[in-house]
Amino acid sequence: MRYLYLTIGFIFVGIGFIGMFIPGIPTTVNILVAAWAFSKSSPRFENWLLNHKVFGQLIRDWRTHRGMSRKAKIKAISFILITFSTTALFVFPLAGDIVFLTLGLILCIYLYSRPEPPVLAESQL
Numbered sequence: 001m002r003y004l005y006l007t008i009g010f011i012f013v014g015i016g017f018i019g020m021f022i023p024g025i026p027t028t029v030n031i032l033v034a035a036w037a038f039s040k041s042s043p044r045f046e047n048w049l050l051n052h053k054v055f056g057q058l059i060r061d062w063r064t065h066r067g068m069s070r071k072a073k074i075k076a077i078s079f080i081l082i083t084f085s086t087t088a089l090f091v092f093p094l095a096g097d098i099v100f101l102t103l104g105l106i107l108c109i110y111l112y113s114r115p116e117p118p119v120l121a122e123s124q125l
Contacts, residue, residue: 001040001041002040002041002042003041004041005037005038005040005041005042006037006038006041006045008033008037009034009035009037009038009042009045010034011034012030012031012033012034012037013030013031013034013049016028016030016031016034016055023080023083023084023086023104024084024087024100024103026107028058028062028068028076031049031055031058031059032058032059032062034049035049035050035055035059035063057069057072058072061117064117065115065116065117065118066114066115067114067115067116067117068111068114068116068117069116069117070116073111073112073114073116076111077108077111077112080104080107080108080111081104081108084100084101084103084104085101085104087100088100088101
């Protein structure tokens with residue numbers, strides 16, 4: 001079973017990485033699934049993700065507060081708006097644009113609605 005979870009972890013890290021560049025493929029949810037799978041199979045890879053420069057804080061905030069920092073929300077929503085709008089403009093016909101942009105809007109609303117972890121004072125860091 002360990003190898004199944006390891007495989008799931010690596011697949012979802014790969015999909016999450018691709019999602020950083022291709023609109024419509026969510027990065028955050030894939031990285032969270034990878035972290036879950038690694039937590040079941042490999043403390044080494046779980047620690048790698050938890051200490052990752054880009055994904056670590058996101059995973060810790062989600063595990064602790066089921067939310068995202070304001071900075072992460074702003075980055076994610078900005079990226080979604082830019083990439084979804086560009087994709088809709090150049091890829092889909094009007095009906096596809098409406099569906100794709102509606103999905104992007106729903107995703108933005110969901111991210112915006114996630115709680116924000118408390119901000120620690122400098123003395124607590």
